Amino acid sequence: MDITISGHKALTGEKKEDPFNTMIVDKQIRNELAKLSRRILINHLMVHLDRHHEEGKRVKYSVKVRMMTERGSYFSHDYAWDIAGAVRGALRNLEREVVKDIEKSRGKSRPRGL
Numbered sequence: 001m002d003i004t005i006s007g008h009k010a011l012t013g014e015k016k017e018d019p020f021n022t023m024i025v026d027k028q029i030r031n032e033l034a035k036l037s038r039r040i041l042i043n044h045l046m047v048h049l050d051r052h053h054e055e056g057k058r059v060k061y062s063v064k065v066r067m068m069t070e071r072g073s074y075f076s077h078d079y080a081w082d083i084a085g086a087v088r089g090a091l092r093n094l095e096r097e098v099v100k101d102i103e104k105s106r107g108k109s110r111p112r113g114l
Contacts, residue, residue, distance in 0.1 A: 021083050025049075028084065032091040036067075040098055044068040047090070049083070061086040065094050071105075074098060 017025075029047060036042060046066045053060040062079040063086040074097050078089030 017083065024084050025087050028087050028091060032095065036095060036098060039102060041070040042067060043070070047087070049086075052079075063087050063090040065090045067094060067098075069098075071101065074101075 029045075033042065033045060044067070048064045048066075050062040050064075051059050052062055058081055060079060060081055061083045063077060065074075065076045067074045074094055076090045076094035076097060078086050078093060080086040080089060
């Protein structure tokens with residue numbers, strides 16, 4: 001599955017995903033990019049997808065995200081039994097890292113639970 005966002009290859013990994021899953025992952029990545037780009041200038045985003053533990057119809061997915069910005073690099077990963085959940089978790093962790101770094105540089109403390 002290869003998705004290109006703003007001229008960069010954004011998603012790499014397994015090629016045997018169905019088009020519906022590809023569309024969901026593409027939408028999640030684009031929505032998260034739009035949200036993060038309001039906070040920070042994103043230079044490059046790479047999402048890597050791996051399949052593990054294929055058991056019958058169930059497949060465990062592992063997602064690794066690498067983002068280069070004006071402030072530096074951010075890395076995140078997550079895994080789940082569905083592709084959408086794994087991507088959502090990795091992007092949520094990435095957003096958490098960005099917010100933490102921005103608020104740390106501003107000298108603000110962030111509320112617990114974020």
